[in-house]
Amino acid sequence: MINQLSWKIGGQQGEGVESTDRIFSTALNRLGYYLYGYRHFSSRIKGGHTNNKIRISTKPIRAISDDLDILVAFDQESIDLNARELRDSGVIVADAKFNPTVPEGVNARLFAVPITAIAEELGTSLMKNMVASGASWALLGLPMEVFNKAVEEEFGRKGPAVVEKNIQAVASGAQFILDQAGGPLDQFKLEPADGKQKLFMIGNDAIGLGAVAAGCRFMPAYPITPASEIMEYLIKTLPKFGGTVIQTEDEIAACTMAIGANYGGVRALTASAGPGLSLMMEAIGLAGMTETPVVIVDTQRGGPSTGLPTKQEQSDILAMIHGTHGEIPKIVISPSTVEECFYDTVEAFNLAEKYQCPVIIVTDLQLSLGKQSAEQLDFNRVVIDRGQLVGDVQAREDGSLFKRYEFTEDGISPRVLPGQKNGIHHVTGVEHAEDGRPSESPVNRRKMMDKRMDKLKQVKVTNPILVDAPHEEPDLLIIGMGSTGGTIDEARQRLADENIKTNHVTVRLMHPFPAEELRPYMDKAKKVVVVENNATAQLASLIKLNLPHTAEKIHNHLKYNGNPFLPSEIYNECKGMFVWQH
Known part of the structure; x- marks a missing residue:
């Protein structure tokens, strides 16, 4: 018996590769295995080679593997591009429709399964992904009822007839390959998992969940890979808690809306990737100058310009630190696990309000979109800290404005929400005095710059x-x-x-x-x-x-x-x- 193996499915984008991977990995998660996934996909809606690789283990894992045990291929291109990852005596499960061949120099056992033909016999070629997944699951010798339950969860909303057809497709694929192989293959027999319940999620979903737990109730955003899943998660989730998501016309609007919401007292965030963050830079400077808290997520991808929108890179770090014109205080944090994506998002909101500045959460495509096992989250660790947000403001006998940008010992001024009695003050993107009125005094300028920048000297973050x-x-x-x-x-x-x-x-x-x-x-x-x-x-x-x-x-x-x-x-x-x- 083995304690880990790697499985990959490849084909053309739009022909069911992702749903096959999703059901396959969901079933493994139900059994309690640790999983770590990587998606290779094209920057188009349909067409172009795509593959999903899942590493399965009885112990925690946080990396994709160097090699591969099982490759499921919907076309010859998937074999040609991925077969060299296979270990000696690895297995290829391929659709017999395209007369699959094993590349020269690759020592792999080929199972040509009439995947499309079986699906068409059952009513539609769309079910070929279920035939293929059933075939590869059968090679592992794992309980079929667990896989069928995952199929039921995937297609249940479409009704019992659709569920039954897909389960038949799984069974047909499994039976065909078992007849060819003479039963499950001993080389792929996994040791039993620990059976413990684990989360199985992408970093983007963990960030979305963290935002909800932190009290975020508004997200303005513009869709962009690989950040869109944060928006999609919150579109479904925020309304349940009285919140909302707005798809803006661009990232400039998204960032300024988020700043406005935070100024109004509603915790808000926006999320994008490198191109969108470039557009946000002027607005981020506004948040820094006005000392308005805002949380921004940058899911890094290949650049520059459109670059490689669906590929891994970590090249935005210096841009996030130095990208704005002028000098402002900002905090840039970089989670490294799914769990950290959750906890760091909660902390980001607290840091933004405590230090009254922009906080940028920087991830990368693999962490954002790579689905992986995670420990159960501890919601008792969630604490809300709104910083120097004051409730009662004393009236001033001289009728002066509230000193929103008051010089204090730690550089953090009292903050009020709009409409609060006795809290009226100016807010402007130009340099200003303590009450927010524009000021070009050299003495005031130096004091205000020092006040803002000195906040960085006292920043404390969990596990820097x-x-x-x-x-x-x-x-x-x-x-x-x-x-x-x-x-x-x-x-x-x-x-x-x-x-x-x-x-x-x-x-x-x-x-x-x-x-x-x-x-x-x-x-x-x-x-x-x-x-x-x-x-x-x-x-x-x-x-x-x-x-x-x-x-x-x-x-x-x-x-x-x-x-x-x-x-x-x-x-x-x-x-x-x-x-x-x-």
């Missing part, structure tokens, strides 16, 4: 870095961000077998940068590898800027071809640095 440092004097410190954490840890396990001692730090607070927290781990390491999905080593540049004495020991490991890192890539890069020792 995540540390796994078992070695007092490691040979190598590996640093990453976002979705790279689990991949780095797998590479470290292999490096340990080579007697290379490694520590691992995931940077979660991008701005203000946690230099002092990172310093001791940088100082102890002989060498440092910074792993990131961009071409210009943006995370490494932040480290060098804030800890310049460490620059000479930093080695960059960059990947910017649109795909996430594989464990073997990080292992090989790091091992190559120590060849001289062997």
